[in-house]
Amino acid sequence: MYWKYAVRRILNGILSYIIIIFILSALFNTVMEETARTQIEETVRGELMGIQQARQMTAEEIQNYYRERLDFFGKQYMLDRPVFERILFRTWNTLTFRFGRSTSIRSAQGERDVFTIVWEVVPRTVSLFTVAMAINIMIGLWLGIRKARKPGKTLDKSTSIATMIVFGMPAWWLGMMLIMLFSYTLRLFPSGGMVSTPPPTGIHYFLDMLYHMALPLMTLVLIGFWGSAFLTRNIVLSILQEDFIMSARARGLPERKVMYGHTLRTAAPPVVTMALLSLLATVAGSIIFEGIFSWPGLGNLYWVAVSQNDIPVLMGNLSLTVGLYISGLVILDLIYGFLDPRIKVGGRR
């Protein structure tokens, strides 16, 4: 049954997420605690300043107060517990999205809660990458089918070579090239950002965002569609050699119908898998290219967090990226199961 499969896959994904977060918490426990300690000290010092403005304190009072408050916060953050317990505590906090407070980065509203900071950039990354993926699939399908129709011919060969040329090209470098060409030489597109300042309102806001999205989108598409076309070609080509295609042709079905009715229907599951996988690969492999375009998404947040050495934001960003990545993999499997009738009707695996 499909829903059984779906539930199992989702539970699997959640389990993986928990294990990964646990490992990360263990790995980064020391540095996270150091940051927590400095933050506590800062808070206590701030409190002391506040009290001293109201009344004078003796040196001894200050000492005592300082120690007391440090202990208090230390307990709150479980700093007095054994290591293993602390790691479990940290894992639980991460899993419930309590990432703590940032050291310097602030959200749009000026908050310092890490989850708010990271969560507000997620839609931007998701919108950029999904639009890119949609364009990639369309171009890739179109080109892949054309390639598969005449394998080994000029179009097929030349595009295959192009695939290999972009194989090891960093997306962010292509981004730099496009910025140099389109922003500074031709002055066609803005060099970065998501909207102009001040941001326009209404429909203009949307158009302005599209205008800013043009270059990063172009980069992702230029790097991505060759690969999708190449894989589509391979999948379609292998299906075209199947018997049922031959019989369809022998029955005298028009080529269009053979192509779009029979071949593409069969090719759908692997093609969708490939497209989503390549999208996830971009997230896992070149997300920092957002930094080149100052596109204020998750990738850009890595740049900001690294340059400001904001460890809590870095960790929160990582946990959320891992979460999104795993959700992507789960969704991929769910779609695959939906498209593949053998899984949908619960055929034996």
Next chain:
Amino acid sequence: MTFKDMRRGLGEFWSEFRKVKSGIVGLVLFAFFLILVIFEPLLVPFPEASSRWNDMAYWQDNPSGVPPAWMNAFTDQKRAISVRDENAHITENEITRGRMYEVVYSYDYQYDVAPRDMIFHLVGDGTAQVMLTMTSPDGINVILMRSTTVRLSEGINVRLSLDNDTRDNAFRFGTTHEDRAVSGRLTQQLIRPTDVYFSKAQFGIMNRPEALKGTYTFTAQVFFSSDQSRLDESFYVVAGRVSGFLGTDIRKRDIWSGIVAGTKWALLIGMLTALMAVGIGVIYGVMGAYLGGWKDALMQRIFEIFLSIPILPILIVLSAVFRPSIWILILLMSMFFWTGPVKTVRSIGLQIKEETFIEASKALGASSWRLIFKHMIPLLIPYSFASMALYIPQAIVFEASVSLLGLGDRTIVTWGQILQDAWRSGAVLNSQWWWVVPPGMFVAIMGMTFAFIGFAMDKILHPKLRTR
């Protein structure tokens, strides 16, 4: 599998590989990179670039942020090229007390735009009084430096820079020829000494200089008051307006030298990571297939967890927190890359496991260790090489990405770090393409090389298994 078998296998493989044109192109490019690595000291003007990339003293004679020398072919105005000339003529004049040297340098200037700077180096020992004069092609004598005291000592060159040390004289020389109204508006800081020296001595020398082509002679009089002092050698360096094969960056480093120095690191990072990752992956996959049962199930679970890790974000955070050296980074990358070949290897392993020769050697009492490493893994070697080739570009790009964020190992020079410096210094904004295009291009070409090789191997090996 004996050595003879292996050689025959390789021979067969080669005869098939030869037929794939893209594979051959890949091999040629690979050879090109190997040549760059092996002959690095001969190919670059700054052979110590690799070890002294971040040592500003090593680069101080270069101009900063100038385009490549061959750009002259595309412009009407020819710009002076950086050169180093060691043919200075040193003569010692007899004097009663102390030592007196006369050094004569000649510079053939055939350009329209004067160099950025010209630096005279003195090597020797002792305290000296130096006077520097210049004779231009039209016979005008100019005093560049009036008896300046310099201290020479072993291992430290004394640098006399026209741009830094002769501003007052350049200004004086300019004002004697320039219109008062023009020179009155200028100050020493607003002129470029080399622009003045290499121009016709006429009106406009300071605001619209006209290049005077020909041979310039520079003479340095070096006087030591002590007999123990000596001048060993002397040479000059022209810091041009165009420089080297790929220009220089804003910190005066020669980009071509940096790129060649980065080649060996790119190859090392790529190949070592791919080798370790594929090695782990293949052994893991075969072990899973061979062991079967709950062990296999457990290994599959671990594998799936590794599959759901986004590699680059993790690498970035690990690098940001632990600041690993390049070796640790390679190790980390292999620890995440090994998942690639596992699925295929496992399915191939499951097939091999059922082969009769495995059964036969099992019956002969072979240990599992022997079965896995002696019988199963050798059969997977061709596949491993194909997948290895496809991991190399990924490893290089990942290192470059980590470096781009400024988290790379600063003791070495990689293409990613050159790009990071370029990005930080606004090379993209200033259209300093010679600083941005080549490093990325090399990353892309290196990736392409291994993609060509890998896809060609894939074409031959995929997906049928070669059994003996």
